[in-house]
Amino acid sequence: MEAIVCGGGILLIVVLIVFFYLLNTARKRVTETNSLGKKQLLPVYISLADKPTSIIQGMNKLRLDVQKTEKAGDKWRWVPLMIFFAGVGLMLVDGILLLFGYFSYVFTGGGVALWIAAIVMARGLRKSDSYDFSTRYNGTRDILYTLRDDLKPGSTFLGHLDLTGSLLPTKVARTSKDAQSRETEYFRDEWLALKAKLYDGNVLRVSGIQKSKKRKSYWKRSRISGKMKSKPEKFKGTAQDLKVRIVPNPEVYKIAKTSNEFKQGLNIGKFTISQLSTEGGMISFVANSPFEDVDHENILQVLKSAYTLLQRKAA
Amino acid sequence: MSRKVIPFVVAFVLICLVMAVAALFSFGGFAKAEKFEGDVVWSQPYSTAESMKVINLMGDDNDELFIQNTGNVTIFDGSGNILFSKDYQFPKTTLGDVNGDNREDVVVYYLGDLGYSVDLIDNGQVSTLAQSLSIGNPARVAVLRFSSGPQIVLGDTSGRLLSLSLSGQPLWEYQVGGEEIRGLDDARINGQIHLSAASHDGSLAVLDQDGGVVWSTSQESLRRMRAFDFNSDGNSEILTGGEFGAFVVYSATDGSQLYTQGMGQAVSEIREVELNGEPSSREFVVGGKDGGVWAYSIQNGVVDPMWTGSLSDKVTEISGIDVNGDGTEEAVLGDDSGTVAVFTGDGSRNNLENHSTGITRIDVGRLNGERYVVIADYTNVQVNKVNFNSIPGFQYTPLIVGIIVSAAILIIAAILASIPKKPELKVSFQDKSKESLEAERRMLKESIADVERLRKSGEVTGDAYLARLKRLRADLADNEAAFKAAGFPIKVETIQCPNCGGTLELGMDKCEYCGQVLLS
Numbered sequence: 124m125e126a127i128v129c130g131g132g133i134l135l136i137v138v139l140i141v142f143f144y145l146l147n148t149a150r151k152r153v154t155e156t157n158s159l160g161k162k163q164l165l166p167v168y169i170s171l172a173d174k175p176t177s178i179i180q181g182m183n184k185l186r187l188d189v190q191k192t193e194k195a196g197d198k199w200r201w202v203p204l205m206i207f208f209a210g211v212g213l214m215l216v217d218g219i220l221l222l223f224g225y226f227s228y229v230f231t232g233g234g235v236a237l238w239i240a241a242i243v244m245a246r247g248l249r250k251s252d253s254y255d256f257s258t259r260y261n262g263t264r265d266i267l268y269t270l271r272d273d274l275k276p277g278s279t280f281l282g283h284l285d286l287t288g289s290l291l292p293t294k295v296a297r298t299s300k301d302a303q304s305r306e307t308e309y310f311r312d313e314w315l316a317l318k319a320k321l322y323d324g325n326v327l328r329v330s331g332i333q334k335s336k337k338r339k340s341y342w343k344r345s346r347i348s349g350k351m352k353s354k355p356e357k358f359k360g361t362a363q364d365l366k367v368r369i370v371p372n373p374e375v376y377k378i379a380k381t382s383n384e385f386k387q388g389l390n391i392g393k394f395t396i397s398q399l400s401t402e403g404g405m406i407s408f409v410a411n412s413p414f415e416d417v418d419h420e421n422i423l424q425v426l427k428s429a430y431t432l433l434q435r436k437a438a
Numbered sequence: 439m440s441r442k443v444i445p446f447v448v449a450f451v452l453i454c455l456v457m458a459v460a461a462l463f464s465f466g467g468f469a470k471a472e473k474f475e476g477d478v479v480w481s482q483p484y485s486t487a488e489s490m491k492v493i494n495l496m497g498d499d500n501d502e503l504f505i506q507n508t509g510n511v512t513i514f515d516g517s518g519n520i521l522f523s524k525d526y527q528f529p530k531t532t533l534g535d536v537n538g539d540n541r542e543d544v545v546v547y548y549l550g551d552l553g554y555s556v557d558l559i560d561n562g563q564v565s566t567l568a569q570s571l572s573i574g575n576p577a578r579v580a581v582l583r584f585s586s587g588p589q590i591v592l593g594d595t596s597g598r599l600l601s602l603s604l605s606g607q608p609l610w611e612y613q614v615g616g617e618e619i620r621g622l623d624d625a626r627i628n629g630q631i632h633l634s635a636a637s638h639d640g641s642l643a644v645l646d647q648d649g650g651v652v653w654s655t656s657q658e659s660l661r662r663m664r665a666f667d668f669n670s671d672g673n674s675e676i677l678t679g680g681e682f683g684a685f686v687v688y689s690a691t692d693g694s695q696l697y698t699q700g701m702g703q704a705v706s707e708i709r710e711v712e713l714n715g716e717p718s719s720r721e722f723v724v725g726g727k728d729g730g731v732w733a734y735s736i737q738n739g740v741v742d743p744m745w746t747g748s749l750s751d752k753v754t755e756i757s758g759i760d761v762n763g764d765g766t767e768e769a770v771l772g773d774d775s776g777t778v779a780v781f782t783g784d785g786s787r788n789n790l791e792n793h794s795t796g797i798t799r800i801d802v803g804r805l806n807g808e809r810y811v812v813i814a815d816y817t818n819v820q821v822n823k824v825n826f827n828s829i830p831g832f833q834y835t836p837l838i839v840g841i842i843v844s845a846a847i848l849i850i851a852a853i854l855a856s857i858p859k860k861p862e863l864k865v866s867f868q869d870k871s872k873e874s875l876e877a878e879r880r881m882l883k884e885s886i887a888d889v890e891r892l893r894k895s896g897e898v899t900g901d902a903y904l905a906r907l908k909r910l911r912a913d914l915a916d917n918e919a920a921f922k923a924a925g926f927p928i929k930v931e932t933i934q935c936p937n938c939g940g941t942l943e944l945g946m947d948k949c950e951y952c953g954q955v956l957l958s
Contacts, residue, residue, distance in 0.1 A: 171867060226471075
């Protein structure tokens, strides 16, 4: 009797797990987060070496293709659950036969086969699921769209858009240990690198860099109980750097010494100008933002402000 | 192979598998919907039956139900009315035609007023054959038709045997061990009837008509002994079940062991049941004290196990009954918890209605012209009409289920094939003009220089530096490939590590990623 109750309990748990797995497949995918509680985003890497319209069309097409795959899967999300219930129906036939005194396992076997088929299908449908695109994807596209007419005719944008994630092991720039030997990782994610030769002969280089800090998990002995305890990894913060270099066309521009609209310490949108150099015939500056995400408007605003350092030479 | 074709190929293979299994179940006879039902025709109170038989005892051409317990002998007619009933002290009974009227009589060995006695019940009339016999408490009694004439053999609880003539005169005596006689049966040797007797202490002997020993042996304590001539060669096989699980088949001729097996539990019952309907082989079923059930087939003296099953308590009775009239018998088993189960020829089990007390005896026969199963438990004797029901055509249901599953597989394959491939998430938008490729090349070299500068300044160290460098060099190699593909001249500046495949600058003599020495 105990064996029957135990076996029945295990069976019930398995059935419930299968049911909820299929139910979750049937419902619209919920937002997933990583171990640090950050929302999972679609890991996209784009090499840029083309004309603005081609890049923008390509980015739009990529988005459409991802959505098309997802929508194709969405149409059939309820089917695995329906197959599961069809399996239950088959098993009920054996139940009815049992009520009439006949013992049969044929329909139960068929029901289990349908459940397996439903799980396989659910896995297949889940593969068509995609994470959301990062806001940086659209933001970069909008930056490229905004700058499209400023580009020198016939030239291309160069660089990359790396949205594969800012906390990847390959993006650990350095590590450090504190007095308690706890290791902290410093990440440097150059998610945007863009170089463009502009219509007026200037060369513009923009780098969007996200710098993050994460303390790795470690083991610690409790002072009270003396037991070893594992402490989870901890996200210690993030910041954005916008590194820009403008090499002006010396035939058209000269660089002003000062500008009220662009100077060190000035806040522009979410950015603060932390370093500014106008030496060597080029403008180099770094703008910091303590925010994890910055809008593309802020980046464009900074670029626009930096242009106030350029003074057009008299013809 | 096309991405849209693969799901259908996989589906086809799975459908073939599913249908093959379905066909195996259908045509292999594994799928059955059968049940055995018992309807109670009549029931009478009768406690703890020790012996029971449906047989014609009253001379009216109809069978009656003979039943005996520890203090009474009763004969019921086909409707459950008592035709004969008499109380005895410690009676043991057997059936046999003692007076030669071609009808079985009841021989009762009991403790009477004048000591141990033997009565004969013929057509309801009781006559005493012998009294004041020098033998102990009754354990077993048997009527044996020796070649010299029938004898009544009595066995007592101390292992003593006493043979009587049909007129009640003692013929011979013999001592089998020192404990209760547990088996008294007729065994044939070269077609001649002999007596096989076994006592609880494990002693076993085969005696001739004069009480002379043909052979004797001893084994572990015995619970059950029965003799059958399985292959009808005129020589019987003697089956014994031990207190500690030894199941042994002896040859009645010389006592040699034909088969032996440890059952893991005491053997409580052994009966012959024609399980496969094949006349050339004989089958018997063994029941264990812990509910074990084993079926064997014996052919040409070779014993083969057929199947095993189980009940929840001690198997108290086994009976062979052709319930569904297909020419093969089903084994009907009763256990000490009141369960009555029908085991078919392939060992599948179907339960009849449970009894509230343990089963003591089961028999089958015709009462009032109908074939009934009679079941006696600790309190009642019950006459049942056992019916066999099956759903016609059920054997083909695996094929139907297989078709349903196959249809589901096909639908799933069609749906999965209709979902487009997930797009590649590492993409490159590249203009193929010479100017664009040159600009990209410059940009990549600037980026490599940037990474080197970051490393020197300590901003980027270790793996991150190498990972970034590796990616940029790979892009540089792609750029070179694009130059070549477009037919533009290009000075190649990258090589591939033959070990890890990482892109390196031309002229390097060691791979920065894996440490491989390069000989280029």
